[in-house]
Amino acid sequence: MPEPMIRVRDLTKRYQRGGETLTVLNNLKLEMEEGRFYALMGPSGSGKTTLLNLVGGLDSPDSGELIVAGENLAELDNNDLARWRAANVGFVFQGFNLIGVLTARENVELPLKLTPLSAAQRRKQAETALQLVGLGDRMDHRPRQLSGGQEQRVAIARAIATDPKVILADEPTGDLDRKSAEQVLDLLVRLNREFKKTILMVTHDPAAAERAQSIVHLDKGQLGRIEHNQPAVAAK
Amino acid sequence: MFKLVFKNLISHPIRSGITAVSVGVALFLICLLTSIVTTLQSGLEAASATRLVVMSSISLFVDIPLSYQERIAKVDGIKNIVKWQWFGGYYQDQKNFFAQFAVDPDRMFEVYPEVKVDEATKQKFLTQRNACIVGSQLAAEFPEWVETGKIPITGALFPHPSGAAWDFELAGVYRSEAANFDNRTLFFRWDLFEETLKGEGEAPGVGVYVMNVEPGADIERMRAEIEGMFENGPATVRCDTESEFTRQFISMLGDIPMFLSWIGAGVLVAILLGAINAMLMAGREQTHDVGILKALGFTDGAAFGLLITQSLILCVFGGVLGIALAAALEAPITLALGAQFPGFFIKDSTYLAAAAVSLVVGLAAGAVPAWTALRVNCVEALRAKGA
Numbered sequence: 289m290p291e292p293m294i295r296v297r298d299l300t301k302r303y304q305r306g307g308e309t310l311t312v313l314n315n316l317k318l319e320m321e322e323g324r325f326y327a328l329m330g331p332s333g334s335g336k337t338t339l340l341n342l343v344g345g346l347d348s349p350d351s352g353e354l355i356v357a358g359e360n361l362a363e364l365d366n367n368d369l370a371r372w373r374a375a376n377v378g379f380v381f382q383g384f385n386l387i388g389v390l391t392a393r394e395n396v397e398l399p400l401k402l403t404p405l406s407a408a409q410r411r412k413q414a415e416t417a418l419q420l421v422g423l424g425d426r427m428d429h430r431p432r433q434l435s436g437g438q439e440q441r442v443a444i445a446r447a448i449a450t451d452p453k454v455i456l457a458d459e460p461t462g463d464l465d466r467k468s469a470e471q472v473l474d475l476l477v478r479l480n481r482e483f484k485k486t487i488l489m490v491t492h493d494p495a496a497a498e499r500a501q502s503i504v505h506l507d508k509g510q511l512g513r514i515e516h517n518q519p520a521v522a523a524k
Numbered sequence: 525m526f527k528l529v530f531k532n533l534i535s536h537p538i539r540s541g542i543t544a545v546s547v548g549v550a551l552f553l554i555c556l557l558t559s560i561v562t563t564l565q566s567g568l569e570a571a572s573a574t575r576l577v578v579m580s581s582i583s584l585f586v587d588i589p590l591s592y593q594e595r596i597a598k599v600d601g602i603k604n605i606v607k608w609q610w611f612g613g614y615y616q617d618q619k620n621f622f623a624q625f626a627v628d629p630d631r632m633f634e635v636y637p638e639v640k641v642d643e644a645t646k647q648k649f650l651t652q653r654n655a656c657i658v659g660s661q662l663a664a665e666f667p668e669w670v671e672t673g674k675i676p677i678t679g680a681l682f683p684h685p686s687g688a689a690w691d692f693e694l695a696g697v698y699r700s701e702a703a704n705f706d707n708r709t710l711f712f713r714w715d716l717f718e719e720t721l722k723g724e725g726e727a728p729g730v731g732v733y734v735m736n737v738e739p740g741a742d743i744e745r746m747r748a749e750i751e752g753m754f755e756n757g758p759a760t761v762r763c764d765t766e767s768e769f770t771r772q773f774i775s776m777l778g779d780i781p782m783f784l785s786w787i788g789a790g791v792l793v794a795i796l797l798g799a800i801n802a803m804l805m806a807g808r809e810q811t812h813d814v815g816i817l818k819a820l821g822f823t824d825g826a827a828f829g830l831l832i833t834q835s836l837i838l839c840v841f842g843g844v845l846g847i848a849l850a851a852a853l854e855a856p857i858t859l860a861l862g863a864q865f866p867g868f869f870i871k872d873s874t875y876l877a878a879a880a881v882s883l884v885v886g887l888a889a890g891a892v893p894a895w896t897a898l899r900v901n902c903v904e905a906l907r908a909k910g911a
Contacts, residue, residue, distance in 0.1 A: 346819060346902045367823045374821020385816050385906065389531040399820040401525060446820075 299352035327500035378447030437468025547842025587729025601741030626717035645696025659707030799889035807893025815905025835890025843882025
């Protein structure tokens with residue numbers, strides 16, 4: 289049986305808020321297979337974004353084991369974690385999180401600067417990624433010159449530019465209108481189907497979750513039910 | 525990454541421009557103030573310890589008798605003696621201020637071998653009663669003197685008996701490469717000075733006597749002997765080495781080096797606070813970007829570098845601006861400060877120090893935001909509001 293892409297064992301994460309300890313994830317156990325598209329659902333405060341941040345190495349757990357892409361994240365220090373993220377993870381955030389002073393191409397090139405590619409190769413790869421998301425004609429636009437949907441597609445191009453194993457998307461359609469949301473979801477489905485990317489997407493939107501192959505429900509920091517859909521579906 | 529640094533800097537052109545220009549102006553001022561101090565100090569350092577100066581023990585502004593010269597000259601170890609008297613006149617207008625002294629022309633060049641003139645100038649100065657010599661800087665300021673050869677000086681302290689200006693004839697231009705002897709003074713002959721005033725029945729006194737001494741002479745003994753010689757005379761005197769005299773002359777102006785150093789330190793602190801403020805604002809605005817960079821896999825060190833590099837670029841650019849300004853304005857400043865600080869110049873070491881200061885200000889101003897960027901948690905940084 290192949291090694292899961294994401295393995296979570298007895299994962300606990302607590303936060304201090306106003307002198308109180310809040311347990312956001314409580315002994316969570318979960319495994320996610322390579323090449324599948326997962327939607328992570330649950331009410332507010334159920335720990336979805338916290339789990340996403342932990343899986344992406346943006347935050348560290350208080351206890352438990354977290355193995356992603358073959359690496360035990362608890363054993364990595366800050367700098368190793370940063371290097372691991374650069375090589376293995378692509379993020380897509382609800383608020384797009386593009387750097388405002390850079391153009392679309394420059395934003396996409398940014399993670400490529402952590403690779404050994406030459407400037408010309410980086411440029412070519414960034415252009416390829418932007419063309420893949422349908423923004424070949426918007427490369428020199430700055431984020432404020434793009435629509436929300438276009439900004440999110442730039443963010444997806446940036447997430448895939450380094451060809452990561454895992455794409456983590458936190459409410460990627462949350463700030464978008466229906467049409468733009470569909471375009472973004474189509475892209476994610478395509479990345480999963482054509483490029484075999486493992487995708488973990490946090491969403492509140494059942495329609496968005498339907499596009500994933502599996503829906504993982506979290507509740508009060510613990511695993512709820514897991515639903516398995518048909519293989520990832522394109523837009524209807 | 526450098527592109528991001530650059531784009532962040534130009535994304536706020538007014539703030540970046542004001543910060544760089546203010547660092548530049550501050551460093552220009554520091555160059556200026558430091559150079560005034562070093563100019564004073566270089567005069568002190570270049571002053572001879574083997575030249576003696578005799579002045580009134582009361583004050584430099586009190587004359588000593590003409591008759592003392594002969595007695596001082598007989599002191600064992602004295603090689604040559606020249607008398608100086610401050611003339612205190614002006615050329616055409618009182619704003620044309622520069623020093624003029626009546627001196628013994630024949631002894632002048634022996635006591636001050638660092639003062640160079642060509643032979644024709646020397647001969648004219650030695651033989652022509654109304655001849656004078658002027659420093660090269662002064663000659664450059666008043667080119668009409670060289671053209672006409674005439675220098676009318678109105679005597680404020682010693683008006684000419686005729687009521688007109690003293691008419692001097694330019695014998696030539698002297699040059700001194702020693703910092704203790706500036707190139708912005710006019711020297712004329714003592715005999716003209718004395719005889720002109722004597723006609724009015726009043727023989728002028730002497731400001732100071734300056735002597736050079738034989739090699740190996742016992743300076744301390746000579747000082748004691750000269751001072752003791754006039755203990756019961758009409759005017760008591762003090763005798764110092766030239767370097768001590770120069771030090772005391774500078775201290776008459778107050779503790780200028782200390783005063784200027786405090787002003788310089790104040791300017792430095794002010795600009796440091798300004799630069800820190802600008803960088804803190806930049807740091808706050810870029811917290812969100814730092815979160816993005818960290819999420820993409822950039823290390824904490826890269827986040828530190830993003831902010832510290834911006835600070836360094838701003839301050840070093842300002843430093844280059846200030847140094848360029850100082851270099852460009854050195855000549856006009858030398859001219860403007862000629863009367864108060866003759867021989868003003870900006871040392872290479874001052875430029876280097878200014879460059880070092882700009883680096884230190886850059887590092888200090890960027891340290892806090894860069895350290896904050898290094899330490900900030902990626903998730904918290906992503907929650908921060910972007911610029």
